[in-house]
Amino acid sequence: MMQDCYILGIESSCDDTAAAVINNGEVVSNVVATQQIHKEYGGxxxxxxxxxxxxNIVPVVHQALHKANIDKKDLKAIAFTRGPGLMGSLLVGTSFAKSLAMGLDIPLIDVNHMQAHILAHFIKADEQRAPSFPFLALTISGGHTQIVKVTDYFEMEVIGETLDDAVGEAFDKSAKILGLPYPGGPLIDKYAQEGNPKAYPFTKPKVSPLDFSFSGLKTAVLYFVERETQNDPDFVKKNMADICASIQYTIVDYLMDKLKNAVAETGIKEIAIGGGVSANSGIRKALRDAENDLGWxxxxxKFEYCTDNAAMIAMVGELKYKQQLFAKNNVVATARMKI
Structure with missing residues (x-):
């Protein structure tokens, strides 16, 4: 029988306070406190x-331990998001994790948030398979858009990335132009289900084969909406589904173009996605289609491991714990952090 190895993960990189407990790759609790106040400010x-x-951090950690039905003394280590993210948010999680690890006299493990999105695939869960090394990871979120070549758990190389805005930002800002509330990405996805994806063609930005650019697309959406509403003030309301479908189609097609280039360059046909935008139905369908059409x-x-969550932090914590990759207690949070 496998010995219990409870790892607590703490995630506080942006606006979700999360804590999770993992035991030998299986999530036994995963608690997220979402902050609603930001909707009033549009970001x-x-x-x-x-x-x-x-x-939120004390009640969230308490709830994670309670749901896991364990005492804090049962924990083997504390894993926390060191970066990248918002500095003030990261400091809260880092300080709490350091204090708790010191108080319990157990190892402290620092986690790169972007690595965690990729390694979330190794959580043991129904309907979720783990990729084989080497694989390509497309990490897509509100703050990041990268193609990463993953050779081992902690051997990763960024081979393509955005030169300006992240894909999640392109979705949210396009939604804002259309008058949709924050966060607008999921609403574009929702409207897109009922629209014609080829109704309005938007030009895909031209940069190097593996890199991305999204600032031009946002500008194109803005000019398009301004032009059309001059002729008909109700244009957006009347055509919301078609506009959203066209924006989503352009973004997804652009992401897939870059992935195809990466596969051609590396010869790797194992493709994994991660990050909040991987919850988007358009990119999920395009990837499923690629299995049949391209042999990928x-x-x-799983949906709950796409957006920011502590289960992925705990998963990395477990992998690092097995390799004895511990942090010193003078470790500091960092807003910018490379994979």
Whole structure:
């Protein structure tokens, strides 16, 4: 019988305070406190986010331990998000994790948030398979858009990335132009289900084969909406589904173009996605289609492991614990951090 190895993961990189307990690759609790206040401002306000983390972190960790039906003394290690992210938010999680690890006299494990999105695939869960090394990971979120060549758990190389905005930002800002509330990405996805994806052609930005650019697309959407509403003030309302479908089609097609280039360059046909935008139905369908059309093997995490969550932090914690990759107690949070 396998010995219990409970690892607590703490995630506080942006506006979700999360804690999870993992035991030998299986999630036994996964708690997230989402901050609603940012909707009023149309985006995350860093100062308000860090204050909310301070209020949420103790009850969230307490709930994670309670749901896992364990005592804090049963924990083998504490894993936490060191970066990248909002500095004030990261400081709350880092300080709490350091204090708890010191108080319990157990190892402290620092986790790279972007690595965690990729390694979330190794959580043991129904309807979720783990990719084989080497594989290509497309990490897509509100803050990041990267293609990563993954040779081993902690051997990763970024081979393509955005030169300006992240894909999640392109979705949210396009939604804002259309008058949709924050966060707008999921709403574009929702409207897109009922629209014609080829109704309005948007030009895909031209950069090097593996890199991305999204700032031009946002500008194209803005000019398109301004032009059409001059002729008909109700244009957006009347054509919301078609506009959203066209924006989503352009973005997904662009992501797939870059992945095809990466497969051609590396010869790797194992493709995994991660990050909040991997919850998008358009990219999920495109990847499933690629299995049949292009002979790829694609890996899509369960919905709850796509967005920011502590289960992925705990998973990396377990992998690092097995390799004795511990942090010193003077470790500091960092807003910018490479994979």
């Amino acid at each position: 995350v306000v860093p100062e308000l986010a860090s204050r909310a983390h301070q209020q 093997t694609t890996y899509i995490p």
